Amino acid sequence: MTRFEEIRSLPLFAGIGDEAFAALTRGAYVQNFPPAVDLINEGETADFLYIVASGSVELYAGWNGRETSVAFLRPYDTFILAATIKNAPYLMSARTMTKSRLIMIPSENVRSIFETDTEFARAIVSELAKCYRASVRNLKNEKLRTAVERLANYIVKHYRREGEDGHFDLPVEKRKLAARLGMTPENLSRAFSALKNHGVEVEGSRITIREPERLIAFAKPDPLIDKEETRESPRAPSGIA
Amino acid sequence: MTRFEEIRSLPLFAGIGDEAFAALTRGAYVQNFPPAVDLINEGETADFLYIVASGSVELYAGWNGRETSVAFLRPYDTFILAATIKNAPYLMSARTMTKSRLIMIPSENVRSIFETDTEFARAIVSELAKCYRASVRNLKNEKLRTAVERLANYIVKHYRREGEDGHFDLPVEKRKLAARLGMTPENLSRAFSALKNHGVEVEGSRITIREPERLIAFAKPDPLIDKEETRESPRAPSGIA
DNA sequence: GCCCCTGTTTGACAAATATCAAGCGCAAAA
DNA sequence: TTTTGCGCTTGATATTTGTCAAACAGGGGC
Known part of the structure; x- marks a missing residue:
């Protein structure tokens, strides 16, 4: 011990x-x-x-x-x-x-x-x-997507992770989130506004996904960019003989 | 054998x-x-x-x-x-x-x-x-630098690698270089123009660095972004006891 | 030598993003 | 409760980057 x-x-x-x-x-x-x-x-x-x-x-x-x-x-x-x-x-x-x-x-x-x-x-x-x-x-996310698209995919990821009941709280300050997503805080603010048209509502750090289908249709999440990997390496592909 | x-x-x-x-x-x-x-x-x-x-x-x-x-x-x-x-x-x-x-x-x-x-x-x-x-x-290069800065640092890196005699040939098509540096071909073209003011001349795929000091002063290369690493891991820090 | 193809450059314009400045709102301190 | 501070938002504007179209240039095949 x-x-x-x-x-x-x-x-x-x-x-x-x-x-x-x-x-x-x-x-x-x-x-x-x-x-x-x-x-x-x-x-x-x-x-x-x-x-x-x-x-x-x-x-x-x-x-x-x-x-x-x-x-x-x-x-x-x-x-x-x-x-x-x-x-x-x-x-x-x-x-x-x-x-x-x-x-x-x-x-x-x-x-x-x-x-x-x-x-x-x-x-x-x-x-x-x-x-x-x-x-x-991270690099693909940055090079292939616009700021609004990066934010949309960030929200989709958390929507899926934190239970799909339609809302979650941002785990970090917005200014830090902006830096993480490769934009300025002002631009993040505007990106949130832009997502109103895709079924996302923001109030402080509370994110509500009103229309998940619309958000996802816009974000187009891709397992080759957005999937979270476990550390454990599969010894064999699961599910396939 | x-x-x-x-x-x-x-x-x-x-x-x-x-x-x-x-x-x-x-x-x-x-x-x-x-x-x-x-x-x-x-x-x-x-x-x-x-x-x-x-x-x-x-x-x-x-x-x-x-x-x-x-x-x-x-x-x-x-x-x-x-x-x-x-x-x-x-x-x-x-x-x-x-x-x-x-x-x-x-x-x-x-x-x-x-x-x-x-x-x-x-x-x-x-x-x-x-x-x-x-x-x-790669990610730092992309997130921390503008397109012109990325190009400037790319040129500095090759200037140093291919002998410092002031010129070298681009090893790839410009359109591919543009994609590598995270911009469109048109934007790359304009980035090359912009570097004329920093001592760089371009003719086809031939790059001539007229004033290396000016280019480097503009590019501000950083070993934590631009250095090329060898695969070999040092068993001990070199030079320090 | 000429033509055609393709890659590059240029120009005009549009979209995305950054910057600067002001205002807003909430929460902690007084 | 009021004040203060800080993070966030909004607006105006500048810069950067992308898009579209056309012109240009050089090399390979005919």
């Missing part, structure tokens, strides 16, 4: 042995953070692999005075895995969005247990592939 | 044993393709891992009648690694750009050798991390 019991059963660790898990968490931290705390900055080198145990974390990046959000993370997402593995500088910064509990595992441990534990190696690869594919989806 | 001698020394295979390499290439193909041949389509499932042995390949994706280029590959890039590992559908399509020779390794082999060969596992992870990071750079 360790401080890290809560992550022991995560897909990333479920398959590995007790000694390997102990070695992995040696020198690891569990730490609580208030909202809006900077965790890492792009350009720094990767000393830890992070796991979100509770709360939420924003990955973002900047250039030439501009800034954009790349991802919103929830339990039990990991971040900075690629930089950890390559022992390379972070490409993104991270900050807490809400009060959060994070688990920090020394990069060195990740690299060395990777060598000795095949199950862990497989889990790492699967997690990495998941992150990579998420990034490709 | 096998048909696959030419890839035996690639970083991806260099560290693995002869038997493992033989097992990996069992059932593999080397195949020549003319230009503009469709290789795979997004949504299909991954039967092979591809390696570009010669020529060049375009990764692209479409949605709702639109299409965009995601990457241009050269020897000895791999593609579709993440889908191979997760046994999941491709998120991108691929076609040859020029006459190309491709090596195709059955996904099943990749997955099974991954289990038994630690060196191969490490190489796979490193390759995957490289692709992931490239995708993040």
Whole structure:
């Protein structure tokens, strides 16, 4: 029994042995953070692999005075895995969005247990592939869709996730959502207005989908862009012999 | 000695044993393709891992009648690694750009050798991390920069790669470059014009950088967006004790 | 050498998105 | 309750990017 019991059963660790898990968490931290705390900055080198145990974390990046959000993370997402593995500088910064509990595992441990534990190696690869594919989806979303279309698909995704009873609350400030969707807050405001014509109503952070069919007809969600992937790699295609 | 001698020394295979390499290439193909041949389509499932042995390949994706280029590959890039590992559908399509020779390794082999060969596992992870990071750079480039800025940085990158003697030839059609940089051909044309004010001259596919300092001052290249990464993961930070 | 095809450029215009400034509204602090 | 602050919205406008159509240019086949 360790401080890290809560992550022991995560897909990333479920398959590995007790000694390997102990070695992995040696020198690891569990730490609580208030909202809006900077965790890492792009350009720094990767000393830890992070796991979100509770709360939420924003990955973002900047250039030439501009800034954009790349991802919103929830339990039990990991971040900075690629930089950890390559022992390379972070490409993104991270900050807490809400009060959060994070688990920090020394990069060195990740690299060395990777060598000795095949199950862990497989889990790492699967997690990495998941992150990579998420990034490709993100890129397609950005390059192939307009701002209104991105918002429409964001709403469809949450509509499906949070029960399809026709409404949900935005989990983040609108300004952050705007950055995540690659637009300005003003433009997001107008995009919400535009979606009134497609059966969406907004009141503060409460989103009501009056006519799901119309919204979906407009958004044209595509599994190759919008589907959320699990970390677990299927050993065989499900459903097909 | 096998048909696959030419890839035996690639970083991806260099560290693995002869038997493992033989097992990996069992059932593999080397195949020549003319230009503009469709290789795979997004949504299909991954039967092979591809390696570009010669020529060049375009990764692209479409949605709702639109299409965009995601990457241009050269020897000895791999593609579709993440889908191979997760046994999941491709998120991108691929076609040859020029006459190309491709090596195709059955996904099943990749997955099974991954289990038994630690060196191969490490190489796979490193390759995957490289692709992931490239995708993040791609996304930052797209979200943080205007069309003209993306073009300027593209030129700076090639200026540095192809010898800094002040000129180089575009390796692809302008229409494809436009798609890669996330704009229309017409807009690319105008972006080239705009760069005349920053020391760049264009004549057909010949790019001449008259005033590199001015171009670079405008482009503001950033290693966290524009640097090209090697697949090899450093075992320790170089230069620092 | 000439023609045709295709890719590129240019121009005029429209749509999408950003910017700047002001006003609004709600919630926390006084 | 009132005030204040901050995030959000709205309006006016500028910039960026896309669309459509036409002109242009160069290379391959005849």
